[in-house]
Amino acid sequence: MATTIDLTHDGTVLVAMESTAYDPHHIALPELSGLSSITSQNESVDGCEQQLRVFLRVRPFSKEELNNNEDQGCVVFENAETATLHAPKGSATMKCSEKGIGQQVHKFTFTKIFGPESTQAEFFDGTIRSQVQDFLYGKNALVFSYGVTNAGKTHTIQGSPKDPGILPRALDTVFRHISRRLYDQMDLRPYLNSDVQKLDPDQIRMERSAKTALFSMLKEDSESSRTSRSRSSSSSSINSLSFSGVSYDQTVDSAEGVVDDVQYVYSLWVAYYEIYNEQVYDLLQPALSNRTKRRAALRVCEDSAGNSYVRDLRWVNIQSAEEASKVLRVGNKNRSAAATKMNQSSSRSHSIFSIKLMRIDGSDVQGISELSLCDLAGSERCNKTKTFGERLKEAGNINNSLLILGKCIAGLRNNQGDRVKNNYIPFRESKLTRLFQGVFCGRGRASMIVNINQCASTYDETLHVMKFSAVAKEVVQVIKPRSLESLAPRLLGRDGKPLLNNGVLDSQAVDEYLSEEELLDGDEEADMSILPQEELLNLVESLRAKLLAERKKNLLQEIQIRREMGDAMMQQIMEMEECHSRQMADLKESYEEKMDSTFEMYKEALKEHAYQCALERLEEEYVPLDEFTAEQDRAKELEKHVKELELKQQGSASVFQQESSTQTDPVKPSTEETDSERFKLLYKEKCAVEQVCAEKQELIVSLEKRIHELNETLQEAGESYMEKLEVVKSLQNRLNYQEQETEHLQRELTERALELHGLKEDLAKLTHDSVGQSRPKRGLLVNIKETMSSPSSGNLCRTIRKSVRTTASLRKKPN
Numbered sequence: 032m033a034t035t036i037d038l039t040h041d042g043t044v045l046v047a048m049e050s051t052a053y054d055p056h057h058i059a060l061p062e063l064s065g066l067s068s069i070t071s072q073n074e075s076v077d078g079c080e081q082q083l084r085v086f087l088r089v090r091p092f093s094k095e096e097l098n099n100n101e102d103q104g105c106v107v108f109e110n111a112e113t114a115t116l117h118a119p120k121g122s123a124t125m126k127c128s129e130k131g132i133g134q135q136v137h138k139f140t141f142t143k144i145f146g147p148e149s150t151q152a153e154f155f156d157g158t159i160r161s162q163v164q165d166f167l168y169g170k171n172a173l174v175f176s177y178g179v180t181n182a183g184k185t186h187t188i189q190g191s192p193k194d195p196g197i198l199p200r201a202l203d204t205v206f207r208h209i210s211r212r213l214y215d216q217m218d219l220r221p222y223l224n225s226d227v228q229k230l231d232p233d234q235i236r237m238e239r240s241a242k243t244a245l246f247s248m249l250k251e252d253s254e255s256s257r258t259s260r261s262r263s264s265s266s267s268s269i270n271s272l273s274f275s276g277v278s279y280d281q282t283v284d285s286a287e288g289v290v291d292d293v294q295y296v297y298s299l300w301v302a303y304y305e306i307y308n309e310q311v312y313d314l315l316q317p318a319l320s321n322r323t324k325r326r327a328a329l330r331v332c333e334d335s336a337g338n339s340y341v342r343d344l345r346w347v348n349i350q351s352a353e354e355a356s357k358v359l360r361v362g363n364k365n366r367s368a369a370a371t372k373m374n375q376s377s378s379r380s381h382s383i384f385s386i387k388l389m390r391i392d393g394s395d396v397q398g399i400s401e402l403s404l405c406d407l408a409g410s411e412r413c414n415k416t417k418t419f420g421e422r423l424k425e426a427g428n429i430n431n432s433l434l435i436l437g438k439c440i441a442g443l444r445n446n447q448g449d450r451v452k453n454n455y456i457p458f459r460e461s462k463l464t465r466l467f468q469g470v471f472c473g474r475g476r477a478s479m480i481v482n483i484n485q486c487a488s489t490y491d492e493t494l495h496v497m498k499f500s501a502v503a504k505e506v507v508q509v510i511k512p513r514s515l516e517s518l519a520p521r522l523l524g525r526d527g528k529p530l531l532n533n534g535v536l537d538s539q540a541v542d543e544y545l546s547e548e549e550l551l552d553g554d555e556e557a558d559m560s561i562l563p564q565e566e567l568l569n570l571v572e573s574l575r576a577k578l579l580a581e582r583k584k585n586l587l588q589e590i591q592i593r594r595e596m597g598d599a600m601m602q603q604i605m606e607m608e609e610c611h612s613r614q615m616a617d618l619k620e621s622y623e624e625k626m627d628s629t630f631e632m633y634k635e636a637l638k639e640h641a642y643q644c645a646l647e648r649l650e651e652e653y654v655p656l657d658e659f660t661a662e663q664d665r666a667k668e669l670e671k672h673v674k675e676l677e678l679k680q681q682g683s684a685s686v687f688q689q690e691s692s693t694q695t696d697p698v699k700p701s702t703e704e705t706d707s708e709r710f711k712l713l714y715k716e717k718c719a720v721e722q723v724c725a726e727k728q729e730l731i732v733s734l735e736k737r738i739h740e741l742n743e744t745l746q747e748a749g750e751s752y753m754e755k756l757e758v759v760k761s762l763q764n765r766l767n768y769q770e771q772e773t774e775h776l777q778r779e780l781t782e783r784a785l786e787l788h789g790l791k792e793d794l795a796k797l798t799h800d801s802v803g804q805s806r807p808k809r810g811l812l813v814n815i816k817e818t819m820s821s822p823s824s825g826n827l828c829r830t831i832r833k834s835v836r837t838t839a840s841l842r843k844k845p846n
């Protein structure tokens with residue numbers, strides 16, 4: 032059901048098809064629900080469907096681009112909603128189409144197309160102005176710009192001081208509405224996703240000084256701020272809402288301060304952050320310190336209802352459009368400072384400017400809505416931009432988050448085709464989609480701005496962007512209706528406890544809201560600080576008990592597993608050990624055998640060698656026995672002859688002495704001369720005989736020595752012969768033993784064959800009997816067992832047991 036809202040300020044009648052801000056508290060707390068009924072008159076009770084609004088903005092050519100012949104008629108506007116893309120020569124699309132793949136011309140339709148000549152004001156009025164107005168009435172809104180670098184995204188969102196984009200215009204519009212009814216306290220601050228926290232005086236003081244410090248970053252005097260605030264709060268005149276020199280159509284907005292819900296005052300808070308390399312950074316935190324050179328990344332958390340928010344994000348209370356402009360400038364300054372330090376371009380991150388508006392009645396917050404404007408990083412692909420290293424990672428993260436965004440959009444489109452289908456949509460796979468999941472899932476209204484340039488050189492990328500937007504255009508947002516009972520956000524105190532009007536706490540409702548299951552099943556990054564202290568203590572206690580029980584269980588399981596594993600491992604080790612010792616024994620045996628045989632071989636070879644040597648020496652020095660005996664006889668004769676000669680010599684000597692005594696006899700001189708000669712001759716002969724004897728004696732000694740040696744050799748040969756004889760004998764014995772064993776085995780074989788035959792016969796008989804007596808059918812094994820146990824089959828049993836024993840003993844016998 033649609034509700035008509037008459038926005039008399041600009042004479043426009045809007046059909047409010049979108050729901051209001053999503054209220055996460057499904058269970059209405061009675062004391063809060065009563066406060067919220069006032070706003071229900073403008074809300075749709077039923078959910079409604081609406082296509083995602085996709086606007087195309089084409090930026091004009093720059094002079095350089097025209098000089099570089101970039102204008103090749105790539106983008107043609109058919110009408111206000113349709114544009115065609117014509118592939119220029121040299122583009123990948125053209126090359127593909129020439130090869131028969133794809134087309135040269137692509138047609139796309141949009142919610143509305145804004146050509147190069149469109150102004151910022153026209154664009155704002157034609158796109159998100161209505162969303163801003165809905166935001167003022169408590170509806171959430173998301174606007175994101177998508178396109179390649181240099182396509183005009185930042186120009187569209189932020190613009191320049193002289194030509195502001197949709198963000199300053201949106202802020203200006205908001206301040207025009209609420210200018211005379213600004214809540215000038217700072218004691219109500221946005222909290223979690225869509226709650227409000229009541230600040231105490233200390234916190235308010237801190238908030239004020241933080242804001243002053245923030246603005247001092249711009250080194251502007253506080254005087255201009257005060258002037259600006261007084262201007263904005265005191266009047267709704269044309270000049271009072273100027274946004275840094277904006278030339279804005281003030282005639283339209285002059286009446287916007289007059290809103291129908293006059294009883295409310297408004298508190299406006301803004302935050303500015305970026306997602307770079309899948310990390311969230313607060314752009315309103317002081318710039319990088321020189322020491323650490325690192326910014327603190329913020330966590331994306333979820334409240335108990337599953338709504339994502341950036342934890343510890345700084346929200347700044349804004350009292351004027353001028354202050355909002357300052358916040359934007361501070362954020363941009365921090366962003367470019369961080370980008371410079373990290374040597375990146377600011378367009379390599381997604382920047383998000385969020386505005387939260389609280390509607391306050393007296394001291395009660397009646398509603399809170401959020402408007403987020405997201406300037407996405409350039410969508411060009413990393414291969415085209417030739418990125419490496421850190422840039423490649425950066426490009427990868429950008430491409431990944433845009434890819435996930437594309438997947439989510441495609442997932443939303445696919446799921447809507449079939450209501451039964453509920454395929455997984457990867458919202459949680461990137462910070463960007465995680466933060467905006469709520470809006471995409473019907474907790475607000477989303478609009479997409481597609482920025483393109485018309486340059487021929489970036490045609491392929493532009494086509495990619497257009498295709499992406501074509502998918503987005505088909506997404507139908509199902510906006511959830513708001514519960515009539517619980518429009519107001521929860522108002523929480525410093526300790527996170529709900530603040531109650533009548534002082535009565537509906538413990539059941541709170542219990543259900545803070546149900547343990549919900550907390551336990553929640554995301555790991557769920558923010559527990561939202562729970563009251565007592566609840567937290569109870570929760571901690573119960574979790575501790577559960578943890579203890581879990582630990583005990585785990586410990587027992589671990590012990591059991593360890594024991595089982597230990598047993599299994601021990602068994603395995605024992606088996607391995609047995610196997611190894613078997614292998615070792617086998618190895619030892621085989622090596623011993625080898626050693627023995629080698630030793631035997633060498634021994635044989637040595638004996639053979641010694642025997643051969645002895646034989647050779649025998650052959651060389653062999654003296655026949657009769658020659659040896661003849662030689663001995665001759666030696667004896669010679670000895671005898673020597674003795675005779677000695678005797679003769681003695682006789683001659685005595686004669687010579689007698690003759691010399693008769694020397695005076697001159698009658699016999701010739702006889703004396705003859706004897707002397709004979710003696711000399713005999714002496715010579717004696718010497719020769721002695722020499723011969725000595726030679727013979729030497730020969731005898733050498734022969735005896737040789738005989739001794741021959742005897743020794745003979746003895747060795749005899750010994751070796753005996754050893755060989757022994758070996759032969761042992762071999763003979765082994766042969767005999769093996770022959771006996773073979774005979775024994777043959778006998779066994781015959782016996783077993785006979786036994787087998789007997790068994791077969793018994794079996795046949797048993798089978799026959801069992802058939803005859805029609806016994807109940809049982810297994811063969813059972814029958815055999817039965818037969819074996821019966822006395823009649825004793826012989827058979829014995830035979831089988833014997834056979835088993837024999838087989839076992841045979842296995843045990845050595846080879």
Ligand SMILES: Nc1ncnc2c1ncn2[C@@H]1O[C@H](COP(=O)(O)OP(=O)(O)OP(=O)(O)O)[C@@H](O)[C@H]1O
Binds near residue numbers: 181183186377378
């Ligand atoms: N509609 C427009 N009219 C006139 N000039 C424009 C328009 N859109 C963009 N430009 C100009 O084009 C240039 C690039 O625009 P812009 O910086 O907004 O691109 P971008 O898509 O945000 O790039 P990046 O992704 O690198 O931040 C700027 O000089 C800007 O002033």
